[in-house]
Every structure is written in structure tokens, then in C-alpha cells.
């Protein structure tokens with residue numbers, strides 16, 4: 306089975322030797338410290354490391370989380386009451402939809418196009434009386450579309466958040482996997498209105514379960530209390546490993562390698578699709594991340610999936626990322642996990658399934 310479905314990093318890119326050296330050193334030299342309980346908000350040094358990469362944010366504004374998924378859950382359980390409205394993209398990352406639904410939110414979807422969330426559409430709804438508590442965005446290399454929000458839309462969203470008084474939850478696990486320029490967040494984004502989620506899952510290892518959230522001051526204490534009742538704190542061992550790895554001299558070249566490998570695999574996948582489907586599908590080329598979002602001219606991709614499985618490949622049908630009946634001819638293909646050879650073979654099998 307060749308899977309282009311999962312959002313798993315390429316395991317060949319895990320820095321296994323480097324992390325094992327760090328882990329051994331930490332346990333040998335600081336074992337009694339890192340095997341002990343830690344602070345709920347996270348290790349001070351790791352909070353500093355994340356803050357350093359977030360303009361206008363200091364370590365005290367950062368809470369270390371058990372992956373960015375926990376950051377999503379913590380913010381949802383802290384701010385949402387039953388029936389509160391949360392704006393999400395259509396399509397949107399399934400894990401976020403699940404969290405908001407679990408905490409009783411009413412989801413209002415706004416289309417995502419090649420420039421990210423359609424903020425004009427949101428503004429139209431706000432003018433019409435929509436009053437969300439929060440708006441969830443994956444502004445950089447969105448899952449599943451691969452789209453990044455244009456600067457104009459980011460500025461417009463920041464202004465709307467101020468005018469209508471909602472929180473922006475910016476989930477950003479793919480920001481370091483850029484293929485052209487590094488993403489930038491406009492300075493006008495009001496720190497009192499933005500929650501920023503970060504993660505090392507796509508750059509170091511998802512198994513470490515280390516992420517971070519930068520929250521407005523007024524939310525710090527309630528989020529820390531929520532985290533305390535969830536897990537007391539994120540693994541102290543994982544935090545210590547992540548902190549050392551992020552400061553290691555090999556880390557910047559490691560990030561550069563991930564970008565280069567994924568960029569090449571993105572191009573392999575696109576080339577294979579162009580050859581196999583010749584004009585029978587459309588997509589926008591993602592400038593980073595792990596996903597290609599394609600409109601297959603093959604009817605319903607949910608119905609196509611069993612045929613693809615019979616051929617020995619799988620993908621995620623578009624319907625998984627939003628309301629049923631939406632996006633039914635779309636599919637998400639990941640170019641991150643499979644090897645270049647498997648990407649080509651997988652596309653061949655997908656084409657066979659459509660015939």
C-alpha cells in the first residue's frame with residue numbers, strides 16, 4: 306500500500322543520531338533535573354527558544370504544550386462556552402474541527418482559496434451580524450490546501466479581529482517548511498487578539514510531542530490552569546531534548562535539508578500528476594508544507610477511495626476536511642512521507658483507479 310494520505314513527516318529526515326546524542330547527554334548530565342516534575346508552563350529555556358522566533362513575544366507569554374494539538378484543545382476549553390461561534394476555513398484541518406466541536410462550538414465556515422482564508426467573505430458575514438468568539442487559521446501552507454494567506458488578507462483579518470473583538474487562533478506547524486521565502490507575520494497583529502501555536506512535530510519529530518502557544522496576557526493564567534488539569538506539564542525529557550536541538554549548530558542545516566527534500570518531492574508529485582492526468586485535474590502549487598490539494602475530474606473522491614485502495618494506494622478525500630457534500634471532487638495528497646519512487650507509483654495507481 307502506498308499512502309499519500311497521512312500527514313506524517315518523512316522518517317528518513319528524523320535526526321535520530323543527533324537526538325540520541327542529546328538524549329544521552331541530558332540523562333547523564335542532568336538526569337535528576339529532567340526526570341523530575343516540571344513547571345506547568347514549561348521549561349524556561351524552551352519558552353525562551355520559542356519566544357525568540359515570535360516577534361513581540363517574551364518567554365513569559367509562551368506556554369509549552371504537548372504538541373500544537375494540545376494548544377488547540379487548551380485554548381478551546383479556556384474560551385469556549387456551549388454554542389459559541391468559531392470561524393474555520395472550508396476546507397479545514399480535521400483535528401481543529403474535532404476540538405472545537407468537542408468543546409461545544411458552533412462552526413461557521415469561510416472558503417479557503419489560493420490566497421488562504423477569504424477574509425472578504427468573513428467581513429461580509431461580520432457586517433451582516435456574525436459575532437464569532439474566535440477565528441481559526443493556518444496562515445502558512447494550510448492543511449489541506451497548501452495555501453498561504455496573502456499579506457493583504459492578514460492585515461485585513463487583524464483589523465477585523467480588533468473591530469469585532471474576536472480572537473485569532475493561528476496554528477502554524479508548517480511555517481519552517483517553506484520552499485521560497487520564509488513567511489512573515491505583519492507587525493500590526495494585535496498580541497491581545499492573537500494566539501499563536503507552534504510545534505516541532507514537522508521539523509524534529511512528532512513523537513517528542515512538543516509544541517508551544519503564545520497567548521495574550523489575560524489568557525495566560527486560565528490556560529495554565531487548564532493545562533495543569535490535563536497533564537500537569539509536557540514531558541520534561543522531551544522539552545530538554547527539544548531545547549538543546551533547537552539551539553544546536555546542526556539544526557539550521559537540518560531545516561534546510563527538510564525544505565530541499567520536500568520541495569523536490571512536491572515537484573516529483575506534480576510532474577507525475579501532469580503526466581498521468583494530463584489536463585484532467587487542477588491544483589495550486591504549494592510554496593511550502595506537506596500537501597497538494599487537487600481537484601480530480603473523477604466525480605466523488607469518497608467513492609474513488611475504495612477503488613484506489615484496491616489499486617494499492619490511498620489519499621484523503623476532500624469531504625474529510627469539512628461538511629459533507631462540499632469539495633467532493635477534491636483530494637489531499639501528501640508528498641512528505643512517501644519516497645520519490647512511491648510518489649510516482651502511487652500516482653500511477655491513482656490514475657488506474659479513476660479509469
Ligand SMILES: Cc1ncc(COP(=O)(O)O)c(C=O)c1O
Pocket residue numbers: 312371372373374375398400443448476478503504505506511515516
Ligand atoms: C494544521 C495542524 N495543526 C496541528 C497539528 C498537530 O500537530 P502536533 O503534532 O504539533 O500536535 C497538525 C498535524 O498534522 C496540523 O496539520
